[in-house]
Amino acid sequence: MTVTSTVSGDGKQLTIVIDGRFDFSAHQDFRSSYESLETKPERFIIDMTDTAYLDSSALGMLLLLRDYAGGDAAQITLKNASSDVKRILSISNFEQLFHIE
């Protein structure tokens, strides 16, 4: 599992890439990837192209981010998730809380 993040030039968008298994062992890296920024980005992209597996603690972490980013006003996109990962997201009704593409 590795978490890498990049901020767009204008500082308004943060992209977090999660490689491998997304579970509780990622929570510190995941959290610091957005909390350590000086300015709070407006938009968040979680790139799940290389995310192999997901468990419920990862779902909890995504919700932590959502609240950090403004709760119902948060702009968070989960993109390129595999069909397995999408299924997990959908069972938990995450399409109502996040933008999934």
Add this chain to the structure above:
Amino acid sequence: MHSSKDERLITVLVADDNATDRAILQAILRQQGHRVLIAEDGQQAVDCFRAQRPDIVLLDVLMPKLDGVDAARQIKVLAGEELVPILFLTSLTDTDSLVKCLAAGGDDFLSKPYNAVILQAKIRSFFRMRTMQRTMLEQRDQIAQHNEHFMQEQIVAKQVFDNITSGGDMDAEHLRYYLSPLTVFNGDVMVASTTPAGNLMVMLGDFTGHGLPAAIGAMPLATTFYGMVDKGFSMTDILAEINGKLKSILPVGLFCCATIVEMNFRKNNLRIWNGGLPAAYVYRNNGTVEQVKSTHLPLGVLNNKKFNANATLINMEHGERLYLWSDGIHEARNHAGEMFGEARLLAAFDKNKNAATLFDELLQSVKTFVGSSQKSDDLSLIELLMAPPSSAYVTPGTEQALSQSQLAEWSLSFVVKPSSFAMFDPLPLLLSVLLEVPGLRNHSGTLYTIISELYSNALEHGVLGLDSSIKDDPEGFEYYYQLRRERAQAIREGYVEIKLAHKTHTEGGSLEIIVSDSGNGFVLGERIKHNDTDYCGRGLKLVAALCDTLEVRGAGNVVAATYRWHTDD
């Protein structure tokens, strides 16, 4: 001019019946550093040549016993392929006589009286020619030897290849194929095998390039195919495995266009995946042709994350046929350099009156088109017929034998003990076992989530006694996992047992997952209540949604889940 060969001692045979002329020539030649052999007539010259094989022969035209012209003919025969320059010695100067000398097999002539400088120049020049010709012969023999060696290697390589590829079921009923004799070196490969479920799986591949590099790629393709079909892996798994293997071993630019087909004779359908080969044709009973075009990239191009193994499902009636080919047929050329092409192929289908003879008609029309002068040695053609499976196939004995070859019914119990709680994660290990089960591979993501949830629940709540409600706010979330770390390191007793039990049935299988722990248990109802935006508490709900059954046993410290899978998933 000063190469060592040129300066080598040259042996010259002088044949002249005139003793004075002989003596003069001998003196000049010796002085110039050559070794000289002497003959007094034509017969002696021939005998001397046979015994001593001189480099160059000087022959007087008129000699007793055997004249120069006849001696020259015999010497040329004795010399065989070797170039032995013959120079005629003559006092004649008229054109006719000189021409006659050369016509008799002489290479040049020397006029009497002899000019030492010209003599030396001619000897040198002819000797150079002789050396050059000898080198050429040596090289020719070397090339011939290499070529023979290469052919032998090809024959051995082909035997090895045939042994590997014939591991399957090339004689399966309802399958007909034609492969050119040395196809392996054209880069075409065909494998066929029957799955444990009785389906026929056939793959035709065409590697880019020719010769050994192309044939080398065919080996892992064939071994992977046969190994996995026998064990009952799905077409999707097999394709992904072959793709990954080829991607990792083939250099960029070398890849394999392929079509793979699985014929299900019980359900009268087929699955087909075409990556880069010409469209396969489905020949319907009503005479129409449907094309299955390539919709994927060839094997060995994409890494497995991007690779798409989705196949097309086609229903077929009994008597309907599927045709596969590499581009050899489309690109077969006639005398004028025209290609056979798709139009002629379709015309052959159009002309056909009886589907049973179409296979031969197709081959015949390509061969007729190409004609005799052109080589047509890279044709690959496969015909698959949809027909009821012969009853002989499903004998009880066979079925038993087949199920033994795969991981069908088994169970395992895996217990994690205290000293492992902090560092060890059992998920990768258990998952790698599950991935060995044909059919479960496609479910790895879901299985990971199920087992991971159940294990985390058992460990965190059961063994470590953590309460999820700690996770109600962001700081709590952090604190929860900090607690988990601390307690996992400190704990000295307790266990989590994961029991997996698997069974297959005709159309799939089921996996039972039982996770028990040393904790006090809990009441299921309390666990499954939460809002969509709570940070925690969705674990078991997830598992319940992913599994077919989920129940809590005992005091609530045993959770049993059943996951069913189907071959067609």
